[in-house]
Amino acid sequence: MIKIGIIGAGRIGKVHTESITRYVKGAEVKTIADPFLNEATAEWAKAQGIAHIETDYHKILNDDEISIVLICSSTDTHSQISLEAIAAGKHVFCEKPIDHDVAKIKQVMEALKHSNVKYQVGFNRRFDHNFMAAREAVKAGKIGDLNILKVTSRDPGAPPVSYIKVSGGIFLDMTIHDFDMVRFMSGAEVEEVYAVGGVLVDQAIGEAGDIDTAIITMKLSNGALAVIDNCRRATYGYDQRVEAFGSLGQVAIGNDTDSTAVISNATGVIAEKPKLFFLERYMQAYVDEVSSFIDAVVNEKEVKVNVEDGLKPVLIGLAAKLSIAENRPVKIAEIAAQYGL
Numbered sequence: 001m002i003k004i005g006i007i008g009a010g011r012i013g014k015v016h017t018e019s020i021t022r023y024v025k026g027a028e029v030k031t032i033a034d035p036f037l038n039e040a041t042a043e044w045a046k047a048q049g050i051a052h053i054e055t056d057y058h059k060i061l062n063d064d065e066i067s068i069v070l071i072c073s074s075t076d077t078h079s080q081i082s083l084e085a086i087a088a089g090k091h092v093f094c095e096k097p098i099d100h101d102v103a104k105i106k107q108v109m110e111a112l113k114h115s116n117v118k119y120q121v122g123f124n125r126r127f128d129h130n131f132m133a134a135r136e137a138v139k140a141g142k143i144g145d146l147n148i149l150k151v152t153s154r155d156p157g158a159p160p161v162s163y164i165k166v167s168g169g170i171f172l173d174m175t176i177h178d179f180d181m182v183r184f185m186s187g188a189e190v191e192e193v194y195a196v197g198g199v200l201v202d203q204a205i206g207e208a209g210d211i212d213t214a215i216i217t218m219k220l221s222n223g224a225l226a227v228i229d230n231c232r233r234a235t236y237g238y239d240q241r242v243e244a245f246g247s248l249g250q251v252a253i254g255n256d257t258d259s260t261a262v263i264s265n266a267t268g269v270i271a272e273k274p275k276l277f278f279l280e281r282y283m284q285a286y287v288d289e290v291s292s293f294i295d296a297v298v299n300e301k302e303v304k305v306n307v308e309d310g311l312k313p314v315l316i317g318l319a320a321k322l323s324i325a326e327n328r329p330v331k332i333a334e335i336a337a338q339y340g341l
């Protein structure tokens with residue numbers, strides 16, 4: 001039985017814990033650690049059958065029985081805990097982003113070069129059945145050469161401004177998944193970014209120095225063009241779609257709904273809204289990404305989302321930020337050069 005420690009018992013820590021306790025055979029969550037554990041979370045952890053509930057994550061790192069850690073704590077802790085976990089010889093699944101600071105991601109990359117541990121980053125959308133099917137179609141040449149990739153990604157509602165202030169901004173918090181999707185779907189690298197943005201949902205987001213609506217155009221290394229449209233408000237639910245258009249045709253994926261029922265009557269034709277948000281839409285993808293990571297550790301396979309895949313969307317996000325600030329296209333190489341990459 002492979003033993004796992006979970007660091008951070010918030011929203012996503014609970015999701016990953018439940019994925020393992022319910023669905024992953026041969027793996028056991030031995031310990032969960034969170035300095036701000038409340039009674040309700042401790043009760044929840046007990047109900048999951050977790051034997052050790054701690055406030056200090058070092059209890060996990062110092063436990064020789066535990067070989068895998070999942071870093072599910074707040075973003076500002078990820079790179080430091082990654083470094084300590086790698087030094088302790090633990091295989092690491094780290095939630096996105098590894099860090100907002102490229103220099104700190106570089107430290108993690110350097111540490112990995114001198115160790116044998118597996119390191120996977122939490123880009124869950126790569127494990128979603130719809131995105132995977134579209135990627136397979138592109139990869140198999142079913143749409144010919146990719147010409148245009150369109151990613152729509154709109155949240156049902158904006159998070160509180162207190163969250164926005166520490167989020168790193170829309171590009172590093174929300175669009176980071178879409179940048180990953182552009183790389184995943186195209187199988188190419190983003191070379192240049194031009195972004196426009198506005199504050200159309202909540203003026204308080206603008207006062208906090210962020211935007212809530214954006215369009216990002218990109219030039220890719222295979223010559224294709226990509227566009228992402230983002231908004232922090234979609235009144236009809238979580239709107240996440242992709243269309244890949246190529247020389248032989250196109251492949252598109254729509255939103256998941258609770259059912260495929262369509263009611264037609266004298267007032268109109270009404271179908272279900274998209275699922276509410278990411279926890280509803282991607283629950284199976286979360287199970288599959290963690291299962292895939294544990295499988296990579298147990299059966300010595302390559303992880304499906306590696307540390308480079310964690311770095312690249314951060315570079316693209318920083319380029320998009322600079323593009324907005326200076327109202328110009330920004331090459332990713334310009335950002336990479338600032339960090340000696």
Ligand SMILES: NC(=O)c1ccc[n+]([C@@H]2O[C@H](COP(=O)([O-])OP(=O)(O)OC[C@H]3O[C@@H](n4cnc5c(N)ncnc54)[C@H](O)[C@@H]3O)[C@@H](O)[C@H]2O)c1
Binds near residue numbers: 037077
């Ligand atoms: N991949 C995804 O779809 C996805 C979805 C949600 C969140 N996330 C990422 O997961 C991380 C957590 O997000 P969340 O929504 O669960 O936030 P959250 O605030 O619900 O949970 C974070 C938890 O980390 C704990 N924590 C803080 N410092 C800690 C430390 N030193 N040791 C252990 N625990 C510590 C907090 O007490 C809190 O319980 C963020 O980095 C976020 O970007 C990813």
